[in-house]
Amino acid sequence: MWDDPTTFPYLIPIIWQGNGPNPSPNYPGRVSLYSVGGIPHCQWGGNQHYIGGGTGTLPGYISLYNAIVAMDSPAEIDVSLNTNDQGQLVIQADVELTGNITTTNNKIIFILTHDFDPGQLPDHFCSAITYDEQDFDLTTTGQTGFYESSAITLNPAWELVKIKAIAIIQTLSGDHIIHQAAITEYSGLLPMFTSNLTEGPAYLGVQFTSTSLPLTGIESWEWDFDGDGVFDSTEENPYYLFTDPGSYNVTLRIGMGGEYEEITVPDYINVTDGSNVSGDLSGVWVTDFSPYQITDDVSIPSGAELIIEPDVQIITNNNSKIKVEGKIVADASGKAPIIFTSNDSWKGIQFFNTMEDNLIQNCEITNATYCAVDIENSKVDIIENTIYENSTTTQKGAAINVIGLESVYIYKNLIANNTSSILCAGIVCDNANPLVSHNIIVNNTAGLAGAISLKNSSNPIMINNTIANNESTYDYGAMWFASSSATVNNCILIDALDVFTLFGSTVNVTYTCISGGYSGTGNIDGDPMFENPTAGSGTSYNGLEANWSLLEESPCIDTGDPNTPLDPDGSRADMGALYFNHIAVDPQIQNGGISLNNYPNPFNFQTNISYNIKPNRNSKIIIYNIKGNIVKEFNSLPFEGNYGEIVWDGTDTNGNAVSNGVYFYQIEAKNLKSEIKKMIILR
Numbered sequence: 001m002w003d004d005p006t007t008f009p010y011l012i013p014i015i016w017q018g019n020g021p022n023p024s025p026n027y028p029g030r031v032s033l034y035s036v037g038g039i040p041h042c043q044w045g046g047n048q049h050y051i052g053g054g055t056g057t058l059p060g061y062i063s064l065y066n067a068i069v070a071m072d073s074p075a076e077i078d079v080s081l082n083t084n085d086q087g088q089l090v091i092q093a094d095v096e097l098t099g100n101i102t103t104t105n106n107k108i109i110f111i112l113t114h115d116f117d118p119g120q121l122p123d124h125f126c127s128a129i130t131y132d133e134q135d136f137d138l139t140t141t142g143q144t145g146f147y148e149s150s151a152i153t154l155n156p157a158w159e160l161v162k163i164k165a166i167a168i169i170q171t172l173s174g175d176h177i178i179h180q181a182a183i184t185e186y187s188g189l190l191p192m193f194t195s196n197l198t199e200g201p202a203y204l205g206v207q208f209t210s211t212s213l214p215l216t217g218i219e220s221w222e223w224d225f226d227g228d229g230v231f232d233s234t235e236e237n238p239y240y241l242f243t244d245p246g247s248y249n250v251t252l253r254i255g256m257g258g259e260y261e262e263i264t265v266p267d268y269i270n271v272t273d274g275s276n277v278s279g280d281l282s283g284v285w286v287t288d289f290s291p292y293q294i295t296d297d298v299s300i301p302s303g304a305e306l307i308i309e310p311d312v313q314i315i316t317n318n319n320s321k322i323k324v325e326g327k328i329v330a331d332a333s334g335k336a337p338i339i340f341t342s343n344d345s346w347k348g349i350q351f352f353n354t355m356e357d358n359l360i361q362n363c364e365i366t367n368a369t370y371c372a373v374d375i376e377n378s379k380v381d382i383i384e385n386t387i388y389e390n391s392t393t394t395q396k397g398a399a400i401n402v403i404g405l406e407s408v409y410i411y412k413n414l415i416a417n418n419t420s421s422i423l424c425a426g427i428v429c430d431n432a433n434p435l436v437s438h439n440i441i442v443n444n445t446a447g448l449a450g451a452i453s454l455k456n457s458s459n460p461i462m463i464n465n466t467i468a469n470n471e472s473t474y475d476y477g478a479m480w481f482a483s484s485s486a487t488v489n490n491c492i493l494i495d496a497l498d499v500f501t502l503f504g505s506t507v508n509v510t511y512t513c514i515s516g517g518y519s520g521t522g523n524i525d526g527d528p529m530f531e532n533p534t535a536g537s538g539t540s541y542n543g544l545e546a547n548w549s550l551l552e553e554s555p556c557i558d559t560g561d562p563n564t565p566l567d568p569d570g571s572r573a574d575m576g577a578l579y580f581n582h583i584a585v586d587p588q589i590q591n592g593g594i595s596l597n598n599y600p601n602p603f604n605f606q607t608n609i610s611y612n613i614k615p616n617r618n619s620k621i622i623i624y625n626i627k628g629n630i631v632k633e634f635n636s637l638p639f640e641g642n643y644g645e646i647v648w649d650g651t652d653t654n655g656n657a658v659s660n661g662v663y664f665y666q667i668e669a670k671n672l673k674s675e676i677k678k679m680i681i682l683r
C-alpha cells in the first residue's frame with residue numbers, strides 16, 4: 001500500500017523496530033499502549049489493529065484503511081521540517097480545529113522516520129528514529145495553535161533525503177484514537193555537500209557534490225574553496241584543484257526565491273606536500289612536489305583522475321601498491337620520463353575494473369616485487385615505457401600482467417632484465433587478448449618463459465616485436481602457452497632454445513625471423529644482425545644498454561608482411577620493433593610537418609580525422625584493421641590551406657559496419673607515410 005500513494009493517498013506508515021541495528025525510541029511505550037501480543041502487529045488510527053500475516057493481510061489492511069479515511073477529522077495540520085540556527089532539525093505544526101475534541105490526555109507527537117534500505121533488510125523504509133510528545137491543549141472548533149518539536153541533532157548515519165517528519169494528534173488513554181496526522185519531507189533551504197576525498201598531496205583535485213535540500217528548486221550555488229571570502233565557483237557540483245599545501249575551509253551558499261543559506265566546514269580539505277602519501281588520490285602531480293613518496297597503499301577511486309606530469313618521480317615503499325579504479329594519465333611523451341620506483345619494495349600499478357582512457361607513456365617502471373603493471377578487466381594503453389628490473393614470485397608477469405578484456409594496447413615498450421621465479425618475467429596474458437606491438441622484450445629470466453606466457457584461452461596479436469636473449473631456467477624457451485593461441489606477424493624471435501613451448505595451444509607465425517625456423521608464410525631463420533645485442537641470455541646481461549636496431553645488411557629489412565602498413569620511410573615493413581630507414585625523407589615532413597589526429601577516440605558511430613600537411617593531389621588516408629588489412633581508403637583529400645578533415649563512419653570499402661576493436665590509420669603523400677595512429681570503435 002505504501003508504494004501506491006495514488007490509490008492510498010492518506011496512508012502514513014511508521015515502523016517501530018524493537019531490535020536490529022536501528023531500534024526505535026519509545027518502542028516499549030508504543031507496545032504497551034497497544035497491548036501488542038503478536039508480531040507483526042499493525043495498528044490503524046490508534047484504535048484498530050491487525051495481527052499476523054498471510055494472504056488475508058492486504059485485504060485486511062485495505063478494509064481498515066477505508067474505514068478510517070471515511071471518518072471526519074476534527075483537526076487540520078500543516079507540518080514542516082526545518083533547521084534552527086544551530087543546524088538542528090525541528091518539526092513544526094500549525095493546527096486548526098474544524099470540530100470539537102472531547103477526549104482527554106491528548107498529545108501532539110513528533111516523529112522522524114528514515115529509509116534504511118539497502119543498509120538493512122528487510123526494507124524498513126519508514127523506521128521511527130525520533131520520538132517527542134507534548135501536551136495538546138486545543139479542544140474547540142476554530143482554535144489554532146503552533147507546536148514545535150524539541151531540537152533534533154542530525155545523526156551522521158542519517159541521509160536527510162530519506163527522512164520524513166510526522167505530526168500526530170492522539171489520545172493516549174481510552175481507545176487511543178488518532179484525531180489527525182500529517183507527513184512531510186524537509187521543506188527548508190539547507191546547504192550540504194560531500195566530496196570524493198578530503199586529503200591528499202598537491203596538486204589535489206577534489207570533486208564536490210552538493211547534497212543540499214530541497215532536491216529541486218535551488219537556483220544558485222556559490223562555493224568558496226580556500227576560505228578567502230571570495231566565491232570560486234557557481235557550479236552545482238564543481239571540481240577544484242588545490243595547488244598549495246595547507247588546510248582549507250570550504251563554504252557553500254545556496255539560493256532560492258531570493259533567500260540564501262550557507263554552510264562553512266572548517267579545515268575540510270587538507271593538502272600535503274607529497275612526502276607521505278597514502279589513501280585515495282586525485283588531481284595533478286607536478287615536479288614542484290617531486291618526488292612523491294608513497295608510504296602505504298594508494299587508490300585512484302572510480303570517478304577520480306590522477307594526471308602525472310613529465311619528469312615526476314614516484315617512490316613507493318613498504319610493499320605498497322598504486323591501485324587504479326578510476327583514471328590515471330602518466331604521459332611524458334617526448335619529454336623527461338616519469339619514474340615509478342622504490343627504495344625497498346612495492347607491488348606496482350594495479351588496474352582494476354576501469355574502462356577509462358588510462359595511459360602510461362614514456363615512464364620508467366622498476367623495482368616492483370609483485371608485478372610492475374597489473375591489468376584486470378581494464379582499458380589501458382602502455383606505450384613507450386622502459387619496464388626493467390622488476391621481479392615476482394607469483395603466477396603474474398614481472399613486467400606486465402593482463403587478465404580479461406581486449407582493451408589493452410602494449411606498444412613500443414622496452415621490457416628488459418625482469419625476473420620471475422615461476423612463470424614469466426615479461427608479459428603474462430590470462431584469458432586476455434591485448435595488442436602487443438613494436439616492443440623490445442630482451443634479457444628477462446623466468447622459470448618457464450622469459451618473454452611471454454599465455455594461459456586460459458588468451459589470444460593476443462603480436463606485431464613487429466623484437467624478442468631476444470630471454471632465459472628460461474627450466475629450459476622451455478622464450479614463450480610458454482597453455483590452452484591459448486596467438487597471431488605473430490613481422491616479429492624477430494631469437495632464443496637459444498625452441499622459441500615456443502605449447503600445451504594445448506596454437507600459434508600462427510608469418511613474416512617473422514625465428515630461431516630454428518617455423519612453418520608459415522614469409523618466415524625466415526637466420527641472424528637478424530642487430531647493431532649491438534647483448535652477448536648472452538637472461539638478466540646476467542644488460543638488455544637496456546644493448547642496441548637492437550638492424551644493420552643495413554640484415555635479412556629482416558623490407559621482408560615483413562607486404563600487406564601490413566609500410567614503414568615510416570615508405571618502404572615495405574621490416575621485421576622487428578625497430579625499422580631500418582634507408583630512404584631519404586624530407587626533413588620538414590619527417591620532423592613535424594605531418595600532423596594527424598582523430599576525435600572522438602574511442603568512438604561509436606563516427607570520428608573526425610584531421611590532418612595538416614602540404615597539399616598534394618595524391619594524398620590519401622588509409623585505415624587498417626588489427627591484422628594490417630586495409631579497411632578503407634580516402635583519396636583526393638579536401639584541404640583548406642595545409643589543413644583538412646574527413647569523417648569516418650566506421651564502415652569498410654563496401655559500406656558495411658566494421659566490428660568493435662582497434663584500428664590504425666595513416667596519411668600518405670608523395671610516397672611518404674605519417675606515423676601510424678590508433679583509434680578504437682566501441683559501440
